[in-house]
Amino acid sequence: MESTGLGWMAWTWQTAAFFIFIAAALIAMGIWERYAPGGNPRRGAFGIDTTRGDRLFISLLAAAFVHLLWLAFIGTPLWGATLLSAGLAVLVFRYV
């Protein structure tokens, strides 16, 4: 076990990569919005009104629970959960 003390916030490269991914997703959404304004609102599957931002939120929340459930019932490694979450995100952006 290596020491990863990176200041009082106790950063690790893994958690930094996670937050960089979240920030990149938000920036990408901002750029998308600039080129296609309005958020593409629609009533999708389950009768829920969503914009692009809502769909990103649903995808991220679903990804968190997919990983937790995978960990609870299958265990490590979590690559399967990550692939499943990515597939779920595609479905959410396409149909919800």
Next chain:
Amino acid sequence: MSGRTPNQKAWWLVLPVVVLVAFNAVIPLMTVVNYSVQETFGDNQFFFEGVTWFEQILHSSRFHEALQRQLLFTAIVLAIELPLGVAIALAMPRRGAWASVCLVLMAMPLLIPWNVVGAMWNILALPDIGLLGHSLNAMGFDYNFTRQPLSAWLTLITMDVWHWTSLVVLLAYAGLSAIPNAFYQAARIDGASGWAVFCFIQLPKMKRVLMIAVLLRFMDSFMIYTEAIVLTGGGPGNATSLLSIDLVKIALGQFDLGPAAAMSLIYFLIILLLSWVFYTVMTRDEPQ
């Protein structure tokens, strides 16, 4: 370029809020995420553990039991406070001096600090000297909230109902006050019963405020800590150890910061999911 916002000055106006939220929410949350994948023995030394703490919490019977207690507590208080709050709001006078008196009386429990509410109910419910506890025992009930789990639960729920039903009352009252008189006149002309007026006029018009009430009461009751820790301290045994009490025991009692951080994140995700579900379900039929 018609879709672009012509004036970008608004960004500077929201900047202070963004900075404030970053410092009081985002940075602490990031730190919790960092702690949740590491072990620390103090002295700012951390050792990477991956998802070990999440696995441990997800398989912990202690966490499952605390979560079940928490869900049960929240379901019971929501089931009592919402109908009771709406019923009281319906019974309150709409105008005149009594309306102000009722509003002030209703607001009073909300003004009392949470630790004082816990201390008040603790003293009130003590079986030997408390007014409530002593009276119940004098009437022949076997009541002791420091020793009996059922008594502890009843006291905790009664305390929460006393403290927070007022919030539902005030929100429902605001919703009822916003209904124009013309709706009631039309209902009277049609010969609608009191129940029909409630179902087809008052309840639909209160929908938005009741949604806020459900969300606020759900989140607050799911995160209840102060009143419960002062009243029962999580006991007797672990009978009233709700999620937040268990979390503090792990974080500050045992100083297991990694498992406590993992538990905090799971707790946060459950609140986020349930709040989103409540909000989505309750706003689903509204026009865009």
